[in-house]
Amino acid sequence: MEGSLLAKIEKISGVVPAEGEVPVFNEGDTVVIATRSPIGHYRMPTYLRGKIGKIEAIMRQMAVDNEEEGYGRNAGSKGHYYRVAIPMTEIWPDYIGSANDGLRIEIFENWLEKPSDV
Amino acid sequence: MSDHHDHDHDHDHAPITVDELPGYFDLMETAVRELLVERKLFKAEEIRRQIEVLDSRTPALGAKVVARAWTDPAFKSRLLENGRSGCEELGITFYDDTQLIVLENTGAVHNLIVCTLCSCYPRPVLGLPPDWYKLKPYRARAVHEPRAVLEEFGTFIPGDVEIRVSDSTAIIRYLVLPMRPEGTEHLNETQLADLVTRDAMIGVIQVAYKREAA
Numbered sequence: 049m050e051g052s053l054l055a056k057i058e059k060i061s062g063v064v065p066a067e068g069e070v071p072v073f074n075e076g077d078t079v080v081i082a083t084r085s086p087i088g089h090y091r092m093p094t095y096l097r098g099k100i101g102k103i104e105a106i107m108r109q110m111a112v113d114n115e116e117e118g119y120g121r122n123a124g125s126k127g128h129y130y131r132v133a134i135p136m137t138e139i140w141p142d143y144i145g146s147a148n149d150g151l152r153i154e155i156f157e158n159w160l161e162k163p164s165d166v
Numbered sequence: 167m168s169d170h171h172d173h174d175h176d177h178d179h180a181p182i183t184v185d186e187l188p189g190y191f192d193l194m195e196t197a198v199r200e201l202l203v204e205r206k207l208f209k210a211e212e213i214r215r216q217i218e219v220l221d222s223r224t225p226a227l228g229a230k231v232v233a234r235a236w237t238d239p240a241f242k243s244r245l246l247e248n249g250r251s252g253c254e255e256l257g258i259t260f261y262d263d264t265q266l267i268v269l270e271n272t273g274a275v276h277n278l279i280v281c282t283l284c285s286c287y288p289r290p291v292l293g294l295p296p297d298w299y300k301l302k303p304y305r306a307r308a309v310h311e312p313r314a315v316l317e318e319f320g321t322f323i324p325g326d327v328e329i330r331v332s333d334s335t336a337i338i339r340y341l342v343l344p345m346r347p348e349g350t351e352h353l354n355e356t357q358l359a360d361l362v363t364r365d366a367m368i369g370v371i372q373v374a375y376k377r378e379a380a
Contacts, residue, residue, distance in 0.1 A: 144311060
């Protein structure tokens, strides 16, 4: 499991994590995708904004925030991507197919909100 | 060079010429590249080398990974755990920071990959993507009507099998691990790899095996 993309990380008492190092969301959490429209470069497709999904996995390798990177600002902007599961029927009310059909996408932390925040 | 085409050749052909002027993006690419080289941010040799790296990648690499996963359960479990390190075990290097998730097709789930924003693709293991993968109709429709798209590729997935579309937007790339077709128990790893084509690893088709007529 060690070094795995999807593995859980053991918590050891006394180890103080750096800012942002501990993922904000856990597997199984329900999340709402933000509906903002920032200017610049980012990787959040329009068709998913405002949709509700579930965290399937936490991407353990932290990555730079694209919105910052687009302006050449990489330092201090690392965060987690989450693999989010969204039912097709949640995305498309007129979806033709099985109700079990779904979408998976990796979304950067700053695009996800807890349902209570919305 | 004169227009007269007269040198040692064992065949005839029209003179090879470039008549079209470069387009806007061709000019921009050349200008940016020359500036970056001039400012010593990278060397011409590095660009050439990277193109050579990219061109050395083909779906045969992905097929090798799939065939190994079909024949070696321990490898398969490591591959599903971490796609990148699984491929690296077989000597397939990753030249960038991308990670790889290998998506296993089963009797209950059929995976399809797409990049709605651009053309993200598991290039280290499959090489360059096909043109249709980069064009808007596939990119838009794969996430909206995946079953209709699959049917246009001749792939019919029963209604009780879940279609799972993975949209590649981040530093993660995907590779579909297709189901091993029935009747292939007698094939060795190399023969199995020959059955696995690019489209099966994108998820638009399933791997088929037809026993050759005797």
